[in-house]
Amino acid sequence: MIDKRCPSPGEGVADIHDGATVMIGGFGASGSPIELIHALIDHGARDLTVINNNTGNGEVGLAALIGNGQVKKMICSFPRSSQSKVFPRLYEAGEIELELVPQGTLAERIRAAGAGIPAFYTPTTVGTVLAEGKETREFDGRAYVMEPWLKADFALIKCETADIVGNLTYNKTARNFSPLMCMAATTAIVQARHVVAAGGIDPEHVITPGIFVNRVIEVPSPVHEDELIAAGRSYP
Amino acid sequence: MSVGWNREQMAARAAQDIPDGAYVNLGIGIPELVARFVPEGREFIYHTENGLLGMGPPPADHERDLDLMNAGKKYVTAVPGAAYFHHADSFSMIRGGHIDVCVLGTMQVAENGDIANWSTGAPGAIPAVGGAMDLVQGVKKIFVITQHTTRDGAPKLVERCSYPLTGPGVVSRVFTNLAVVDVTPGGFQVVELAPNVTFEDVEQHTGATILPPA
Numbered sequence: 367m368i369d370k371r372c373p374s375p376g377e378g379v380a381d382i383h384d385g386a387t388v389m390i391g392g393f394g395a396s397g398s399p400i401e402l403i404h405a406l407i408d409h410g411a412r413d414l415t416v417i418n419n420n421t422g423n424g425e426v427g428l429a430a431l432i433g434n435g436q437v438k439k440m441i442c443s444f445p446r447s448s449q450s451k452v453f454p455r456l457y458e459a460g461e462i463e464l465e466l467v468p469q470g471t472l473a474e475r476i477r478a479a480g481a482g483i484p485a486f487y488t489p490t491t492v493g494t495v496l497a498e499g500k501e502t503r504e505f506d507g508r509a510y511v512m513e514p515w516l517k518a519d520f521a522l523i524k525c526e527t528a529d530i531v532g533n534l535t536y537n538k539t540a541r542n543f544s545p546l547m548c549m550a551a552t553t554a555i556v557q558a559r560h561v562v563a564a565g566g567i568d569p570e571h572v573i574t575p576g577i578f579v580n581r582v583i584e585v586p587s588p589v590h591e592d593e594l595i596a597a598g599r600s601y602p
Numbered sequence: 603m604s605v606g607w608n609r610e611q612m613a614a615r616a617a618q619d620i621p622d623g624a625y626v627n628l629g630i631g632i633p634e635l636v637a638r639f640v641p642e643g644r645e646f647i648y649h650t651e652n653g654l655l656g657m658g659p660p661p662a663d664h665e666r667d668l669d670l671m672n673a674g675k676k677y678v679t680a681v682p683g684a685a686y687f688h689h690a691d692s693f694s695m696i697r698g699g700h701i702d703v704c705v706l707g708t709m710q711v712a713e714n715g716d717i718a719n720w721s722t723g724a725p726g727a728i729p730a731v732g733g734a735m736d737l738v739q740g741v742k743k744i745f746v747i748t749q750h751t752t753r754d755g756a757p758k759l760v761e762r763c764s765y766p767l768t769g770p771g772v773v774s775r776v777f778t779n780l781a782v783v784d785v786t787p788g789g790f791q792v793v794e795l796a797p798n799v800t801f802e803d804v805e806q807h808t809g810a811t812i813l814p815p816a
Contacts, residue, residue, distance in 0.1 A: 393652045393689075394675040396668065446730040457728055466729050469651060470693030470736030477690040489739040490697065493770035495723075496735065538686055539653045540669040545688045573688075590668045 370532045371561060372581040375405035378555045382406060382520050385438075387415040389476065389521040389547040390428060394420055394447075395591035397540035399524035399557050400427045402583070404601050406522070407431055413438045417476070417518060419469060419543060421445045421453035425600035427591050432456065434602075439463035441516070443472050449595060467516075468496065473546060475516035480549020480578070485514045521551035524588065525574070528558035529566050532576030541573065548578040557585040605803075606779040606796040612747050614639035615794075616705055616777045619745070624702040625649055625695075627737060630674040632747045633705040649701055651733045653692050656684025673733065696733070697740035704741035706734070708748050710763040713789040713810040715773045717746065718765035731768075738769035750778040750807050757809030759783065759790060780804050789813065 372378045379402060382388065388406075392398030407430060416437050422429030431437060433452040445453055445464060456462040467475065468490050478486055487510035491497040501512040523544045525534040534556060536544060548554040561584040594601075607615060613635035620626060620636070622644040628634050637659070640646055648657040650672040657672060658679035665679070672678045680686075695701055708719040717738055720731045738744055748758055759776065775793075776783040781804045782794040790812040792804055801814045 394671060396652070396671045444730045444732040446728055454728055458726065464728075466731060468731050468735040469689070469733035470697055470740075473689035473693050488697065490736045492739065494735060494767045496731065536686075537669040538667060538680070539650075539671050541686055541688050542653050543689045546690050592668060 367564065369530045370576070370579060370582045371530055372583045375401045375557065375583055375585065376408060378402060378557075378581050378583045379405045379409050379522070382409060382411045384411050385413045386411060386519040387417070387517070389417040389518040389543075389551050391521065391523040391542065391544035391547050392418065393539065393542040395423065396538075397524050397536070397542050397544055398427050398591050399522045400589050400591060400594070401585045402522040402524070402555060402557050403427050403431055407434050407436070407602055410436070412436050415439045415441065417441045417516065417547075419443050419472065420447060421450060423447055423449040423591055424595035425452065426594040427601070429453070430601040432462065437462060439465065441465040441467060441472070443467055443469040466496065471513050472516070473543060475513055476543065476546040476550045479515035479517040480546060483515060485512050487512055516550065518547070518551040519553065521547040521554040523548055523554060523556045525556055525558050527560040527562060527567060528556055528579070528582040529562050529564050529576070530582065531564050532556070532579030532582055533567050533572040534558070534574035534579060535567060535571060536573055545574045548574050553580045554578055555581045555583070557583045557588065559586060559588060560584070605798045608779070610635055610639070612777050612779060615782065616745055616747055617641060619775065620644075620646060620703050623647070625655070625700065627651065627696070627701050627704045627741060629704070629706040631707045633707055634674070636705055649692075649695060650678070651692050651696065651737075653687050653689060654678070654680060654684060655687070655695070656681045658684075693733070693736055696736050699740060699742060701741045703743045703745060704737045705745045705747055706737070708746050708758065709765055710758055710760050711746050711748070711773050711776055712760055712763045713785065715771040715785040716763050717744070717768045717773050718763040720768050721766050723766045734768050738772040743774050744772050746773050746776045748776065748778055750780045750804070757807055759812070760809040761811075780807065783812070791816075
């Protein structure tokens with residue numbers, strides 16, 4: 367029987383190499399795989415390109431990974447946060463690159479990679495500076511901008527329940543980009559609050575089918591970014 | 603004598619123009635207040651782009667779920683009949699023309715319907731766009747709620763936006779503290795004046811040609 371369980375976050379991220387492209391699930395604090403991100407900080411891979419909607423909060427999770435100097439480039443839609451000083455400091459010092467992508471285009475570029483579609487046309491950014499230098503084309507009399515797929519070597523994902531063959535369910539708005547990132551990454555690494563036997567999730571309720579998932583790590587009581595920040599924590 | 607509408611009154615006025623049963627996306631700031639002023643007998647279904655249709659009001663502290671947020675990263679609830687979905691589905695609702703009304707704040711709006719609400723374009727500023735460009739291109743009707751002028755008194759309704767555009771020619775109606783203004787092929791057109799505001803007041807604070815109420 368297929369069994370995708372992996373014993374610990376540290377072993378889960380052990381083969382992430384310097385220069386890797388890493389998608390990290392989550393929208394702000396909800397769905398952020400804090401234990402996997404902290405394992406990546408312990409692991410120490412550098413020159414990473416990281417794809418997430420934001421750039422982290424406080425000095426934990428994604429903000430801590432950036433603050434630790436491991437990220438060469440961020441691809442995101444909204445790099446500002448009232449709670450984050452880490453990214454702005456590095457950006458203003460010219461020590462980190464930024465590729466700004468509108469949120470819906472970011473989601474669709476990731477989905478397209480997972481679906482084997484190298485590019486698509488979207489009305490988003492038409493007539494704006496973010497469309498400059500990009501191919502545009504008219505369909506039915508309206509202009510559209512071409513956007514390429516967005517792939518990654520690894521995805522770090524938080525889910526609610528996983529079974530041992532990699533089927534996943536999520537909790538509420540913690541789902542956000544995660545199902546798309548599982549599809550678009552060569553290796554999807556998932557932390558789950560509960561890991562159950564095959565058959566433990568009703569097939570009708572599966573959100574991410576196991577074919578898109580490579581490793582499942584049980585993290586029974588995951589910490590939440592907002593709680594860490596409220597407690598004044600930093601990492602490492 | 604009070605002149606014009608306050609933030610709540612602007613939001614309440616905008617809510618009057620949203621039809622019963624509409625799927626609605628509310629931007630951060632004054633637009634969020636629209637949810638407090640749903641006209642008697644109407645129901646709006648709120649979409650938040652991080653993956654929830656059927657968003658409800660903020661929870662009591664003891665009912666807070668850390669995994670249930672809105673696009674402004676504030677804790678919210680889900681109403682009976684709500685649905686969760688991933689980001690590609692969420693933006694299919696937006697880009698695919700399934701959302702009826704989006705209410706946004708703005709820095710500038712131009713007489714041709716151009717909107718600029720994501721960046722001042724100042725050198726060194728960190729650009730952040732979020733879902734604004736997807737919303738203005740995809741949602742059927744774009745409403746704007748904004749003070750008529752900036753804190754310094756500069757007009758926000760202008761002939762051409764000086765800030766980088768979020769989208770060209772997309773705004774249909776603007777609700778300000780002074781008036782309700784339509785974007786028409788002939789330019790800005792006042793459709794309603796706020797209490798104790800004259801057309802001349804509006805004209806004086808507008809940076810473009812503006813037509814009086816018909």
